[in-house]
Amino acid sequence: MPELPEVETIRRDLEKKIVSKKIQKLEIKDSAIIKNSQNQFVKKLKGYFFSRINRIGKLLIFQIPNNDYLLVHLKMTGQLVFCDQKTCVAGGHSMTKEEDISGIGELPNKYTRVIFTFSDKSKLYFNDLRKFGYLKIVNEDELNLVKETFGIEPLTKNFTLDNFKKIFKNRKTNIKALLLNQKLIAGIGNIYADEILFDVGILPTRPVDKVAEAEIKKIFKSTQKIIKKAIQYRGTTFNSYRDGSGKKGNFKQFLKVYGRKGEKCIKCKKATIKKEKIAQRGTSYCPVCQK
């Protein structure tokens, strides 16, 4: 599940590879993925190029020079894989299982929904097994409306302790639901919410009005620490996440609770990591370390 660190990794990868390249051809294998009419979509992209790539929360924003923007959301299983003869690890030629370090085989595959071909013959594949992801072209006004739906963004100058404290004010939900709420704080998903709460020793069920001032500061610091480190290691690959050239992320080895149900807690070395549904999401935590 691509969250902020994964989407940011893809953004940085693609910015290096596709900015300024003319879009020569578009192949839409499944039009349900495109949230515009197919005609509109092709008309606004073909012959143009992306002038830069931005991100807000888990949403990628590809800027097209004539004040249009291509929004790409990967949701759970979306991938954006760039391939040219030199950098592609997931396409182009037949490969053995050993050569297939991406684990996604040759491209296009049965989950490839859209293919961009640039004028230098390089390609960008949008793959999505579960088809929750989407591509949508919007104008500047529409983009601004979309941006308004996002809360404070970690790793920007807007992400201050004061602003972070504000999202706790007058709320009754639990801390896990708060961290997952994109309208309040942008980019955290199920993996990093669990990791942050384990790091600070707070139970995911704790009501936010029972989180002390000093603990809010801890969460604030931990959020930045974990997100930065996850970006440094190019994100977490559990199943489907791949970076902009099809490779897996390397942060999984640093996860302390997520995906460790039934294992001994690495902090207290006594308790067993539990997993239950909290805030409508599978939630992993240590019943001893987290209070």
Next chain:
DNA sequence: AAGATTGTTGCTTA
């Protein structure tokens, strides 16, 4: 073979 999985939207409820 039913249930879990995941992020977000939109509806309902409080």
Next chain:
DNA sequence: TTAAGCAACAATCT
């Protein structure tokens, strides 16, 4: 008016 909670969405895996 606003927040919280939940079903729905797609497709696969267990």
